[in-house]
Amino acid sequence: MAWRHGRDRFLQHLRDTQSAVRTAVRTCGALILAAGLLASSSCTVNPVTGKTQLDLMGESQELQLGKSLYPRYTQQSLGEIPDPRLQAYVDHVGLRLAHVSQRPNLPWAYNAVNDPEVNAYALPGGKISITRGLLSRLDDEDELAAVLGHETGHVNARHAAQAYTRNILAQLALLGAGVYMDSHGTRNARLYTVAGMLGMQLMFAHYSRNQERQADQLGFEYMTKAGYNPEGMVGVMKILEHEGKRHPSLFDRMFADHPMSSERLATAEARVAAEPPSVRQRPIRKKTFLAVVHHIRETRPAYDRFAKARRLIARRKTVEAEALLKKSVAEWPNDGLLRGYLAGAEAEDGEMQRALDDAGRAGKAAPQIFVVQLLAGKIFLKAKRYAAAVPFLDNACRILPNLPDVELLRGEALEGAGRRREAAQAYQKVRQLAPGSKAAEEAGRHLAALGVVG
Ligand SMILES: [Zn+2]
Structure with missing residues (x-):
C-alpha cells in the first residue's frame, strides 16, 4: 500500500522514541516511563528457561497490550476470514498446543486472517494469527499445529514481549501522546491509504536467529506432546523454504525473520528421526x-x-491490478474483499460508475472487514454520494473505533447528507482524539463552516 512516505516519518518518530526508551533503561529493576506512558520494566523469570531476564513490560502489561492491539492487527491483516467453522477449528488446534505449553493460563486466542501473503505472527499475551496465504498452502492439521506451535513458542519464551517491547511501546507512546500519524490529508488521499488510517504500522517482531531456533524447538515439543505427528514441522519448513526461493524479497518480511530455512528444515528432520516409531507413525x-x-x-x-x-x-x-482483480471477482463474485479492492482500482482508474456498483456490493458482502467498509465509504464520498457513504463509514468506525482520520471521513459524509448535528459531533471527536493533527485542523475548519464554535 502507498504509505512509504508516512512510514519514513513514522520510523523517525519511532527511532526517537526508542532511543528515549533505551536511555531510560539503566538497570534491571529500574522503573521507567516511556513518554509518560505505562511500562514499568521489571525482572521477570522466563517461563521457558527459568532464568531471570530484563523485560520492558510485566505480564499484565503484556496481556493488556496484546488485547488492545489484536483488533487492529487483525484488521490490518484484512480481517478474519468470514468462516466461523474455520475460526473455531484454528482456535481449537492452537489451544491444544497452548494447554501443553509453559503458560497454559494465558488468554490464548488463535485466528485466521485474510492476508494473502504467507505469514503467521504472535502478539504479546498469546494472540496468534495465521494468514490465508499460509493456511491455503498447508496439507494437514499436523502442519497447522507446527505453525501455531512455533508462534506459541515465541509467546511462551516471551520473545514477543522482548522483541515487541520497544516497537510497540513506541507506538503506544506516539498514540498516547497524540502524535498521530497523519495520512496526508484525507481529502486528497489515495483510496488505498488504509494503513495510515490505522494510525500505526503493522510491526512484526524481529526475532533473533536463536529465538527462531528456540521457537521451532518449542513448537516441536508442544505438537508432539499434544499428540500430533511431528512430520508436520518438516512439511512447514519445506513450504517456507519453497516460498523463500519464490519470493525472496517478500520472504524477508514474513515468517521472516527467517533467513535460515535450510538449517531449520534439517533440524526438524533430525528431530523427527530421533523420535520413537510410536510418535513418527502417528496418523x-x-x-x-x-x-x-x-x-x-x-x-x-x-x-x-x-x-x-x-x-x-x-x-x-x-490498471494491471484491476485486470487481475477482475479475473478473481469473476471466479468468486460473492467475495467482498476481492470486490472491494476491485472497486478501489476502478475508482483509481476513473471508472466511477463501476466503482460505485462494486463498492456497494462489496460493502454489503463484507460487513466485518474494515478495509472494505473504508474503501466503500471513500468511493461513495468521492462521488459525493454522501448518504450512501454514511453506513459504510459507520461500520468502519464500529469495527475500529477512535481512528481520527476515519471519524473525519464519517463527519464529512454526515455533513454532506445534511445531518449537521451528527457531523459536528464527529468533528469534535476528531479534535479530542488527535489534537494538533491535520485531521483535527480539518475538523476545525468544518466546525467553523457549520457555525459551531469549537
Ligand atoms: Zn518465528
Missing part, C-alpha cells in the same frame, strides 16, 4: 483439515492474484 490428520479449509484452498489462485494486485497497487499500477 496424519488430514480429513477434517481438508474439509474445513476447502474453500480457502479452492480460492487460492484468486487470492494469489489478489496478493500480486496489492503489490501492483503499492507501486500505483492500478
